[in-house]
Amino acid sequence: MPKLSIVVPCYNEQKVLPLFYSAVEEVVQKIKNLEVEYWLVDDGSADQTLAEMRKLHTDDPKRVHYLTFSRNFGKESAMYAGLSVATGDYVVIMDADLQDPPSFLQQMYSIMQGGEYDCVATRRTDRTGEAKFKSFLSDQFYKVINRISQTNIVPGARDFRMMSRQMVDAVLSMREYSRFSKGIFSWVGFKTKYLEYKNVERVAGTTDWSTWKLFKYAMDGIADFSQAPLSLAVWLGTTSFIVSILGLIFVIIRRILEPSSSAFGWASMVCIILLLGGLQLLCIGIVGKYIGSIYMQVKNRPIYIIKEKK
Structure with missing residues (x-):
């Protein structure tokens, strides 16, 4: 039976984690002949995120697993850690805030089962609900990096994607300290299909990604994938x-x-x-x-x- 690993990087997601688990369970239970495991990665949260992870693990110890960092290392490290421990034939990365629609999981898995694609990714077609200045900077970033880099990065692409085991192993082979996953996913190649959707706002809590943090992240991406x-x-x-x-x-x-x-x-x-x-x-x-x-x-x-x- 095929196995799907769901990797969820978390930072101060105490309020949304139970909602996320319920929403994803509602979808994956409809997929027949599929074994599912969860890997929740606590990126040094300052709230009770770890306590919520422990509770979910206690309620479902065979399928729900978690790991916590000694401090905050950043989302990129959390994703890499999750991919490292995932054992599934297919691995999907999702944010806990439900901005990544769980309803896509069934369609993603169906496409992956067809064997034509190694990855099914998602991209936002708009940024409704976000600050206009932040949206402007994001749009300009994609224009700049695609002009100066040989690695094409799809505008609006999310980390929310389902990958084959072969692609996951390729990503894990890139053990660079400064990580820009959107570039890494494109650089390793493999045939990818993109599913488009309109922006979905967080169900609870607030984002930790300030304009300054996004700017620093963008500068890292440019330095990592362009000379x-x-x-x-x-x-x-x-x-x-x-x-x-x-x-x-x-x-x-x-x-x-x-x-x-x-x-x-x-x-x-x-x-x-x-x-x-x-x-x-x-x-x-x-x-x-x-x-x-x-x-x-x-x-x-x-x-x-x-x-x-x-």
């Missing part, structure tokens, strides 16, 4: 150097032709210094971002640390 910022630093440095040389030549020629004239004054000099200094700091910052990623990777620290597992 374009490094090329930008090179071009900026080259352009500023050429402009400086031309400016120097202009000043010398003007001094020769008009000995009595002075330079443009201290104001223009300050502007030039600030311009060149700013370009240098920008380029150093870009290079530093990549060096920082290398530094974290070569230290070979674990992606996560498990405190408790059941």
Whole structure:
């Protein structure tokens, strides 16, 4: 009998976890000849999320499992940990807030059973209910990264997806410390079908993904899947150097032709210094971002640390 593993990364999901479990159970019980296991991953929650996981495990110890981190390592680490312990022939990643519609599970499994696809993923066609500024930044991110990266990332793609065991093993083989799963899912390849749906708001609680956290996540994604910022630093440095040389030549020629004239004054000099200094700091910052990623990777620290597992 085929087995489906449901991986659920959780951070402060005390209110929604029981609702999530009931909603998913209602769907999976309708799928015949399918064994199901749950892997709930507590990413160092500060509320009673772990207590809710323990309760669900006590009520259904054979199918509901959980693991908790020693601290908050981030959603990417939680997803990786869940994939690492999942034993199913098929593995699905879902958020606990029910923004990933459980009703899709039956359709996903049916498509996977056909054997044509290795992954059935989802993408949102709109962002109703989200702040307009956050939606704008998200749209711009997808446009930028798909222009500068060779790995195509589908706009609006969610982590909510069902994957074959072969694809899961391929994702697990990428043990990079700085993880951007949307890029990793695309980079490993495999034939993927996307199901579209309109945005669904959280059933309870509040999201932990602030605009600043999303911005940092986007910067990690760009650094992980594109070297374009490094090329930008090179071009900026080259352009500023050429402009400086031309400016120097202009000043010398003007001094020769008009000995009595002075330079443009201290104001223009300050502007030039600030311009060149700013370009240098920008380029150093870009290079530093990549060096920082290398530094974290070569230290070979674990992606996560498990405190408790059941």
